[in-house]
Amino acid sequence: MAVTGPPERGPSTTLGAGTIVSRAGSPTEATEADLRALESNILTTTVGRVVSWARKNSxxxxxxxxxxxxxxxxxxxxxxxxxxxxxxxxxxxxxxxxxxxxxxxxxxxxxxxxxxxxxxxxxxxxxxxxxxxxxxxxxxxxxxxxxxxxxxxxxxxxxxxxxxxxxxxxxxxxxxxxxxxxxxxxxxxx
Ligand code: SF4
Structure with a gap:
């Protein structure tokens, strides 16, 4: 049985706004829907906020x-x-x-x-x-x-x-x- 490794990433490129990197590592143009989905699935916070959230609720x-x-x-x-x-x-x-x-x-x-x-x-x-x-x-x-x-x-x-x-x-x-x-x-x- 042939075993294949993860696909190789190509040479590094500067990615502009609206460009996302696919799982295979190749840059592809993001659609509006992709960017909206990305926005609603990313959460940024700080350690201090997470700790105080946990403390105040317990x-x-x-x-x-x-x-x-x-x-x-x-x-x-x-x-x-x-x-x-x-x-x-x-x-x-x-x-x-x-x-x-x-x-x-x-x-x-x-x-x-x-x-x-x-x-x-x-x-x-x-x-x-x-x-x-x-x-x-x-x-x-x-x-x-x-x-x-x-x-x-x-x-x-x-x-x-x-x-x-x-x-x-x-x-x-x-x-x-x-x-x-x-x-x-x-x-x-x-
Ligand atoms: S209920 Fe009793 S302990 Fe509470 S404030 Fe009134 S007197 Fe003081």
Whole structure:
């Protein structure tokens, strides 16, 4: 049986616009339809965009809650609100597997070192949502027992207002965080 190799390419030539190279390596004139097909089948992007697309669509929250807001956070993972639509239903019991901290509830002075410790155990890059008025600024508890906003302890990316915010509000904050992650300026800060 005769075995034949790939067809040889001819001498190199300068190809003008509208010229395509066939599989056999010979230049042929492209038709309008060929060029349109080419345009709709080529995608150009950057590594940074692909990485941030993957990150924003697979945020894994750390599994912990601090107070009443946590009940609303838990509801977002239920079928009715379905945070799984955004690839984030995997609440991780280990901070080392999480890249999103949702601070859901008031932060007492006693819990502050624990919250900070969990945050520090999470790997970079990581993000924080302050869920509810208490986590954002102390809420109605303007007293010595509570931290007046979790941003006194750790950097916060998105604040979700409300007492408590409904699951839809948390999902809105979550979408805002996804927008931030996709933003090149934000990516550079990380
Ligand atoms: S914001 Fe309201 S619902 Fe949330 S932890 Fe504070 S008091 Fe509870």
């Amino acid at each position: 945020l894994w929250p750390a599994q912990f809650g601090l107070a009443c807001c946590a009940i609303e956070m838990i509801a977002t993972a239920q079928a009715r609100f379905d945070i799984a639509r955004f690839g984030s239903e995997a609440f991780r019991a280990s901070p080392r597997q999480a890249d999103l901290m949702i601070v859901s509830g008031r932060v007492s002075q006693k819990m502050a070192p624990v919250v900070k410790h969990i945050y520090e155990q999470m790997l970079e890059p990581k993000w924080v949502i302050a869920m509810g008025d208490c986590a954002s600024c102390g809420g109605v508890f303007n007293n010595y027992a509570l931290v007046q906003g979790v941003d006194k302890l750790i950097p916060v990316d998105v604040y979700v207002a409300g007492c408590p915010p409904r699951p839809e509000a948390l999902l809105y904050g979550f979408l805002k965080l996804q927008e931030l992650i996709a933003e090149p300026a934000h990516r550079r800060r990380r």
